[in-house]
Amino acid sequence: xxxxxxxxxxxxxxxxxxxxxxxxxxxxxxxxxxxxxxxxxxxxxxxxxxxxxxxxxxxxxxxxxxxxxxxxxxxxxxxxxxxxxxxxxxxxxxxxxxxxxxxxxxxxxxxxxxxxxxxxxxxxxxxxxxxxxxxxxxxxxxxxxxxxxxxxxxxxxxxxxxxxxxxxxxxxxxxxxxxxxxxxxxxxxxxxxxxxxxxxxxxxxxxxxxxxxxxxxxxxxxxxxxxxxxxxxxxxxxxxxxxxxxxxxxxxxxxxxxxxxxxxxxxxxxxxxxxxxxxxxxxxxxxxxxxxxxxxxxxxxxxxxxxxxxxxxxxxxxxxxxxxxxxxxxxxxxxxxxxxxxx
Amino acid sequence: xxxxxxxxxxxxxxxxxxxxxxxxxxxxxxxxxxxxxxxxxxxxxxxxxxxxxxxxxxxxxxxxxxxxxxxxxxxxxxxxxxxxxxxxxxxxxxxxxxxxxxxxxxxxxxxxxxxxxxxxxxxxxxxxxxxxxxxxxxxxxxxxxxxxxxxxxxxxxxxxxxxxxxxxxxxxxxxxxxxxxxxxxxxxxxxxxxxxxxxxxxxxxxxxxxxxxxxxxxxxxxxxxxxxxxxxxxxxxxxxxxxxxxxxxxxxxxxxxxxxxxxxxxxxxxxxxxxxxxxxxxxxxxxxxxxxxxxxxxxxxxxxxxxxxxxxxxxxxxxxxxxxxxxxxxxxxxxxxxxxxxxxxxxxxxxxxxxxxxxxxxxxxxxxxxxxxxxxxxxxxxxxxxxxxxxxxxxxxxxxxxxxxxxxxxxxxxxxxxxxxxxxxxxxxxxxxxxxxxxxxxxxxxxxxxxxxxxxxxxxxxxxxxxxxxxxxxxxxxxxxxxxxxxxxxxxxxxxxxxxxxxxxxxxxxxxxxxxxxxxxxxxxxxxxxxxxxxxxxxxxxxxxxxxxxxxxxxxxxxxxx
Numbered sequence: 001x002x003x004x005x006x007x008x009x010x011x012x013x014x015x016x017x018x019x020x021x022x023x024x025x026x027x028x029x030x031x032x033x034x035x036x037x038x039x040x041x042x043x044x045x046x047x048x049x050x051x052x053x054x055x056x057x058x059x060x061x062x063x064x065x066x067x068x069x070x071x072x073x074x075x076x077x078x079x080x081x082x083x084x085x086x087x088x089x090x091x092x093x094x095x096x097x098x099x100x101x102x103x104x105x106x107x108x109x110x111x112x113x114x115x116x117x118x119x120x121x122x123x124x125x126x127x128x129x130x131x132x133x134x135x136x137x138x139x140x141x142x143x144x145x146x147x148x149x150x151x152x153x154x155x156x157x158x159x160x161x162x163x164x165x166x167x168x169x170x171x172x173x174x175x176x177x178x179x180x181x182x183x184x185x186x187x188x189x190x191x192x193x194x195x196x197x198x199x200x201x202x203x204x205x206x207x208x209x210x211x212x213x214x215x216x217x218x219x220x221x222x223x224x225x226x227x228x229x230x231x232x233x234x235x236x237x238x239x240x241x242x243x244x245x246x247x248x249x250x251x252x253x254x255x256x257x258x259x260x261x262x263x264x265x266x267x268x269x270x271x272x273x274x275x276x277x278x279x280x281x282x283x284x285x286x287x288x289x290x291x292x293x294x295x296x297x298x299x300x301x302x303x304x305x306x307x308x309x310x311x312x313x314x315x316x317x318x319x320x321x322x323x324x325x326x327x328x329x330x331x332x333x334x335x336x337x338x339x340x341x342x343x
Numbered sequence: 344x345x346x347x348x349x350x351x352x353x354x355x356x357x358x359x360x361x362x363x364x365x366x367x368x369x370x371x372x373x374x375x376x377x378x379x380x381x382x383x384x385x386x387x388x389x390x391x392x393x394x395x396x397x398x399x400x401x402x403x404x405x406x407x408x409x410x411x412x413x414x415x416x417x418x419x420x421x422x423x424x425x426x427x428x429x430x431x432x433x434x435x436x437x438x439x440x441x442x443x444x445x446x447x448x449x450x451x452x453x454x455x456x457x458x459x460x461x462x463x464x465x466x467x468x469x470x471x472x473x474x475x476x477x478x479x480x481x482x483x484x485x486x487x488x489x490x491x492x493x494x495x496x497x498x499x500x501x502x503x504x505x506x507x508x509x510x511x512x513x514x515x516x517x518x519x520x521x522x523x524x525x526x527x528x529x530x531x532x533x534x535x536x537x538x539x540x541x542x543x544x545x546x547x548x549x550x551x552x553x554x555x556x557x558x559x560x561x562x563x564x565x566x567x568x569x570x571x572x573x574x575x576x577x578x579x580x581x582x583x584x585x586x587x588x589x590x591x592x593x594x595x596x597x598x599x600x601x602x603x604x605x606x607x608x609x610x611x612x613x614x615x616x617x618x619x620x621x622x623x624x625x626x627x628x629x630x631x632x633x634x635x636x637x638x639x640x641x642x643x644x645x646x647x648x649x650x651x652x653x654x655x656x657x658x659x660x661x662x663x664x665x666x667x668x669x670x671x672x673x674x675x676x677x678x679x680x681x682x683x684x685x686x687x688x689x690x691x692x693x694x695x696x697x698x699x700x701x702x703x704x705x706x707x708x709x710x711x712x713x714x715x716x717x718x719x720x721x722x723x724x725x726x727x728x729x730x731x732x733x734x735x736x737x738x739x740x741x742x743x744x745x746x747x748x749x750x751x752x753x754x755x756x757x758x759x760x761x762x763x764x765x766x767x768x769x770x771x772x773x774x775x776x777x778x779x780x781x782x783x784x785x786x787x788x789x790x791x792x793x794x795x796x797x798x799x800x801x802x803x804x805x806x807x808x809x810x811x812x813x814x815x816x817x818x819x820x821x822x823x824x825x826x827x828x829x830x831x832x833x834x835x836x837x838x839x840x841x842x843x844x845x846x847x848x849x850x851x852x853x854x855x856x857x858x859x860x861x862x863x864x865x866x867x868x869x870x871x872x873x874x875x876x877x878x879x880x881x882x883x884x885x886x887x888x889x890x891x892x893x894x895x896x897x898x899x900x901x902x903x904x905x
Contacts, residue, residue: 042777046820
C-alpha cells in the first residue's frame with residue numbers, strides 16, 4: 001500500500017526554521033508508521049533523523065506525534081491513521097526542544113524523573129531473602145512498572161505545554177510506583193515533596209496522558225491517588241488540597257459548586273487572597289463571579305450521599321476528595337492563565 | 344575555543360543494558376570512578392525485550408546442580424562447566440538482589456517469589472514480572488544507576504578501542520551523536536557490555552541497535568572471539584515480519600503442527616515435545632518445512648485447545664501480535680511461525696571475571712562468551728547471565744584499575760579517527776548502507792541458518808567478502824554532524840560485516856553438528872574432535888581459526904534426549 005508521510009524537518013546546521021517534507025513510499029499492509037519512516041530513511045532520504053530500536057513497543061525510542069497525537073510510531077498502523085488521500089503527518093514530541101527532525105532533547109525529561117528520587121528507599125538493611133509482599137501489591141506496582149519512559153504522556157501534557165516547572169505525568173507516575181510499593185519506606189518524604197510547587201496539585205485532569213500512554217500506565221490516575229494519599233497523610237497545607245476539600249464541602253453543603261467560596265477557601269489566607277485580587281476583579285468584570293449562590297433543589301439528598309459515604313469510610317462528612325472530586329475545576333494553585341477548564 | 348579537560352575514568356563501561364549497568368554499579372561499589380557510555384539511553388537497551396523471566400534454583404526441591412545440569416545439557420556440552428556452576432550457584436542471590444532493588448516479581452500466596460516452568464528445565468525456576476521481565480528489571484537497574492549517581496554518556500557511539508604503548512586497552516574514541524564531535528576517553532579499564540549482533544541476520548527478533556559493535560571493535564583490536572558459529576534460532580517467530588512469539592505459548596501447552604495437522608515434535612523429542620531445547624525444536628520445524636510438510640515456509644503454532652480464557656489471560660500479547668500483523672486470531676486459528684535468528688551464544692572470549700584476551704578489556708552479557716550457553720542457550724538464562732557476570736566483570740575491572748597507573752594514550756588515536764570519519768564523509772555518492780545490510784542479512788539467513796552445508800557456507804563467505812569490498816564504496820548521504828544516524832549506520836554495517844565474516848569462518852571451521860550449529864554434511868556430534876571451542880582471531884588476511892578445550896567439571900558428555 002502507498003502512503004505519503006508529511007514529515008517535520010529541522011536541521012539546526014542549515015535550517016532557520018522547521019519545514020515540511022513529503023515522502024511517498026510503498027509499505028506492507030500491516031506496516032507501522034515506523035516501518036514507513038525506516039523505508040524513507042533507508043531508500044529515499046538518508047538525512048532523516050529519528051530514534052528507533054525495538055519495533056515492538058518496549059524500548060520507548062520512537063515516541064513522536066502522528067497526526068498531532070503523541071504515541072509510538074512502532075505501535076501505530078499506517079492504515080489506521082492515513083487519511084482519505086493516504087497522508088500521515090509526523091512531528092517530533094511536543095513540550096520538548098527539537099535537536100534534529102524527529103529527535104528531541106530528552107535531558108529535561110530525565111531530569112524530572114531523577115527529581116522524584118526514583119529508587120526504592122526501604123527501612124533498614126534488606127532482608128535475608130526477598131521482601132514478603134502480597135501478590136495484589138506487586139500486581140498494583142507492576143501496572144506502573146510497565147512504563148517505558150517513552151515520553152508520549154509528557155508530549156501530550158497540557159500543563160507542561162505552558163508550565164515547564166511541572167514534574168509531569170511520567171515522573172509523577174514513577175513517584176507513585178514507590179509510594180504504592182509496600183517495600184518503600186519513604187512515603188512521607190515523597191508525598192511532602194510531591195505536594196510542593198510543580199507537583200501533584202498542578203495536574204488539571206485533562207486525561208491526555210491516560211489517552212496516549214502506549215502501556216496503559218494511566219499516569220493521571222496515579223497522580224490523583226497520590227493526592228488522596230497526601231491528604232490522608234495530613235499534607236493539607238497547600239492550595240491544591242484546600243481546593244479539593246473546598247470543592248467537596250461546597251457540593252455537600254449546597255449540592256453544587258459555589259465558585260467564589262471555593263476560590264477563597266483554596267487560598268492560605270487573606271494575604272494570599274489579596275494577591276489574587278486582580279484575577280478576581282477581572283473575573284468580576286467579565287461576569288464570571290456569581291454574586292449569590294443558591295442551594296440546588298435536592299441538595300439534602302446530595303448531603304445524604306456524603307453522609308453515607310462518610311459512614312462507609314468512617315471519616316465523617318469531610319470525606320475523601322480524591323479522584324474526580326476536584327475534576328473540571330480551575331485550581332487556584334495554578335498560575336493565572338492556565339486554569340484547567342477556564343478555556 | 345574552550346578546551347574541555349580530556350574525560351578520564353578508572354573504569355569506562357560501554358553498553359548500558361543490564362550487564363553494563365550492573366557492572367558499573369559494582370565497579371563503583373569497589374571504589375572506582377566509573378562512567379557508563381551507550382549509543383542509546385540506558386532504558387532503550389535491548390535487555391527490554393526479554394519476556395519470559397530469569398532462572399534461579401530458589402524453590403524447595405530445586406538445586407543449583409539441577410539448574411547447572413540443565414544448562415550443560417542445553418549447551419550440548421559446549422558450555423564451560425566451571426562458568427555454568429558459577430552461574431547456577433550465584434543465581435539465587437542475584438534474583439534476591441533484584442527483588443531487593445525493587446523489581447515487582449510475581450508472588451505466590453505466601454507473598455514469596457513465585458516461579459513458572461520454562462523450556463529445557465527440570466524445575467519451575469523461572470522468576471518473572473508478567474510478560475515483560477526484562478523491561479521491569481532494566482528499569483529497576485536504571486533506578487539503581489540514578490541512586491548511585493553514576494556518570495553516563497548517553498548517545499555516544501564508540502568507534503575505536505584505544506591502547507597504550509604496551510598494548511593494553513586504556514580507553515575509547517567515541518562519537519557524540521548530538522554534536523557529531525569525536526572525543527578521546529581515557530580509562531584504566533574498559534568493560535564492554537554492548538549486546539548482541541542480531542542485525543547481521545535478516546530477519547531477526549533483535550532490535551535495530553543490535554549491531555554487535557563491541558564484538559567487532561574488540562575483534563579488530565585483537566581480542567579473540569569464541570564459538571561465533573553458535574547462533575540461536577528461536578522456534579516461534581511470526582511469518583512475515585519475524586516478530587517473536589514468546590516461549591510462554593509452548594510453556595502453556597501450545598502445539599506445533601505440520602500441514603497434515605501432525606505434532607511433529609514427537610519424532611525428535613517424544614518426552615519434552617514442544618518444550619525441548621530451542622535448537623532441537625527449530626531444527627524439527629525446518630525439517631518439516633524443507634521436506635514439504637510446512638505451510639508456505641512455516642509450521643503452525645496451535646493454541647486453540649487452550650481455550651479463549653487462558654489465551655486472553657496469559658497470552659494476550661501473542662494474540663495481539665498475530666491479530667495485528669497477520670489478522671489471525673489464535674483463539675480460532677493456528678498461527679504460522681518459523682525459526683528466526685534470536686541470540687548469539689558466541690562472543691568476545693571472557694573468563695569468569697570478564698577478562699578478555701586483551702589486557703585492560705573486560706566483557707559481559709551477550710557480547711561476551713564466558714561460555715555458559717555453549718552451543719545453545721536455555722530460555723531465561725540470558726537475563727541471569729547479564730547480572731551474574733556483569734557484577735563480576737565490574738568488580739574485576741575496578742580491582743584491575745587499582746593495579747595500574749594513570750592511562751597514557753596518544754592523541755594520535757583521536758586524530759586518526761577524525762581522519763577516518765572525514766574520509767567517510769568525503770566518499771563520492773555510492774552504495775547505500777541499508778541495501779548492503781539487507782543483502783548480508785538475507786545471505787546469512789539462507790546460508791548460515793538452522794541448517795548449514797559446506798557449499799552454502801563457502802557461498803556465504805564469498806558474498807560477505809564481496810560486501811566488505813563494496814562497503815568501501817558506501818557513501819554517507821547525510822553530510823551534517825548533528826544526530827547523523829546515516830553515519831552511524833555506515834559504521835555499524837562495517838562492524839556487522841566483520842562479524843558476519845567471523846560467523847561464517849567459524850561455521851566452516853567446525854565440521855560437526857552441535858547445538859545450534861547443524862551441518863548437513865557433518866550431521867553427527869563429534870566429541871572426539873570437536874568437544875572444543877572455536878577461537879576466531881582477526882588478522883590482515885582474514886579470520887584465523889583455532890580451538891580451545893571445553894572445561895568439564897562433573898558432567899561427562901552424553902547424547903541429548905528431550
